[in-house]
Amino acid sequence: MQLPPFEYIRPTSLGHALELLAAPGGRAAALAGGTDLVIAMRQRLSTPAVVVGIGALPELKSFEVAEDGGLRIGAGCTLTFLAEHPVVRERHPSLAAAIRSVGSRHVRNTATLGGNLNLPTRCWYTNQSEDWRRARPPCFKTNGDICYVIRSAKECFALNSADSATALLTLGARLTIASASGSRELPLAEFYRNDGLAPTTLGPGELVTAVHVPAHRDRTAFIKIAPRTGLDYGLATIAAAVTGSNRKVTSVRLVVGSIVSWPAPLPGPARIIEEGGLTGEAIEAAAEAARGDLGEVTNLYSSSGYKRRLVRALVRRALEDIRRQKLPAREAA
Ligand SMILES: Cc1cc2nc3c(=O)[nH]c(=O)nc-3n(C[C@H](O)[C@H](O)[C@H](O)COP(=O)(O)OP(=O)(O)OC[C@H]3O[C@@H](n4cnc5c(N)ncnc54)[C@H](O)[C@@H]3O)c2cc1C
Known part of the structure; x- marks a missing residue:
């Protein structure tokens, strides 16, 4: 499966990345580790005109440990870095275990925490090649009006499988979310929706820039x-x-x-x-x-x-x- 045509831009600052992502009509997509987005593009589930490479942005790579053990994790930190970090392993073992459980080591070496939290919902019927999907009318996720999981359904039931999200939710994590017009903080508990089509409250042009994990004695x-x-x-x-x-x-x-x-x-x-x-x-x-x-x-x-x-x-x-x-x-x- 070949990639569709697109323009690749690798900004050198977060500000420039956010400007590019503000392109109207969702024409631009952020590429972090690319372990999911590239497959979605090959399957024509995502066909952005502009791909904005955010994986190397220094603003997203920071990792800070507070004296009490709380963390501020840049969204671009790789899963391998986090799973192996001694503070994550010792102070937040459920998070380390959740991250270690994502895919294989090869996947975790490039996959990022921000990409994991924003992993699109998945479904057996949609996460296939475009040719495979052409054999039947499109479902809700591919701009149709059918759900192949529940035929009578009026909504999409695709699954959220982002492993780090469960652990971070039990730890009371918060997100910093930025766009070209500013930034906001949000409890992770308010980020997700039980909706296969619109599974997060992330707005157009917004990026998760950091994840805050409070210190705990749990x-x-x-x-x-x-x-x-x-x-x-x-x-x-x-x-x-x-x-x-x-x-x-x-x-x-x-x-x-x-x-x-x-x-x-x-x-x-x-x-x-x-x-x-x-x-x-x-x-x-x-x-x-x-x-x-x-x-x-x-x-x-x-x-x-x-x-x-x-x-x-x-x-x-x-x-x-x-x-x-x-x-x-x-x-x-
Ligand atoms: C073989 C294989 C096995 C896998 N197994 C698992 C698994 O067991 N568990 C699991 O959870 N996942 C799994 N994945 C999916 C994926 O690898 C991970 O979820 C990974 O963490 C995605 O991160 P990424 O940086 O590669 O994201 P990308 O592919 O770069 O991006 C994924 C999505 O998130 C968006 N995005 C990326 N960064 C941000 C940001 N900072 N703010 C807002 N949006 C952003 C992108 O635009 C895109 O829509 C697997 C993938 C493969 C190929």
């Missing part, structure tokens, strides 16, 4: 179930973070990925643990309750019944994993 976990370890997108993932001891839990965040069109928070199971503590009984009840928070689950990539069972098992495994972890020093007192 016990955390990340688990990914994939057909092949070290290459595949997840069939299901979970990230969890628990503040407090096993008996006195003060806050729980649970987010599952690769199940619906956004990294889906599970407030119901989280509440059960906050009220009952990390006991065997509460963990079992939380796992059972998970399906109630998922909304509509499709047969995309695996059956909806299997997905619901995976989520139940992942909630149980993540919470049991955290229950076995040592408390951070101050909580142990």
Whole structure:
């Protein structure tokens, strides 16, 4: 599959990149590591007239550690750099695990955190070559009016499979987002929408420039179930973070990925643990309750019944994993 014609521009400053991306009509696309965008272009899912290479911009490569262990990560940091960084591994192990689970080492060597958070939603029917897709009328994602996953659907159910997003959501991350007209900060929790066609609130011409991860004293976990370890997108993932001891839990965040069109928070199971503590009984009840928070689950990539069972098992495994972890020093007192 050949690339469509396009003009490639490699700006030397963030300001110039944002000016180029402000081109009207979405004619310009940002290329970071290119591990997804180049495939999307070959498949004619994305046909930008101008490709703006942002991968080497120094403004997006910065990485700062605050004294308390909080991070400011430039969106252009590669996944390999982050997964191997000692502070990420020691202070934010669930994030390191989530990042390490993305694709293969070759992919992670060029893929960036900004590209991962902005990974388009995926679907078995659309993520194919243009010739393959021509065999049937276009779906919502390719400017048609059909969903091949749910024939009667009025919306797109493509899946969000960005592995870093689940972990970052449980850690309370925030984004800096910039455009030619200024910049804004946004909690990551307000970035995603459960909408296969418009899965983020990023506006035209905007770029994620940095990800802020606050310091924390939580016990955390990340688990990914994939057909092949070290290459595949997840069939299901979970990230969890628990503040407090096993008996006195003060806050729980649970987010599952690769199940619906956004990294889906599970407030119901989280509440059960906050009220009952990390006991065997509460963990079992939380796992059972998970399906109630998922909304509509499709047969995309695996059956909806299997997905619901995976989520139940992942909630149980993540919470049991955290229950076995040592408390951070101050909580142990
Ligand atoms: C074999 C293979 C396996 C993979 N497995 C996984 C997996 O297991 N899990 C997973 O999550 N992903 C997986 N991916 C997808 C992809 O490699 C990663 O999501 C990667 O992190 C994308 O980053 P990138 O820098 O290459 O993004 P790019 O391809 O450069 O860009 C992806 C999208 O994000 C936009 N974008 C890039 N940077 C920014 C920014 N700073 N602000 C706003 N928009 C931006 C681009 O315009 C584009 O639309 C896989 C890909 C391949 C080829």
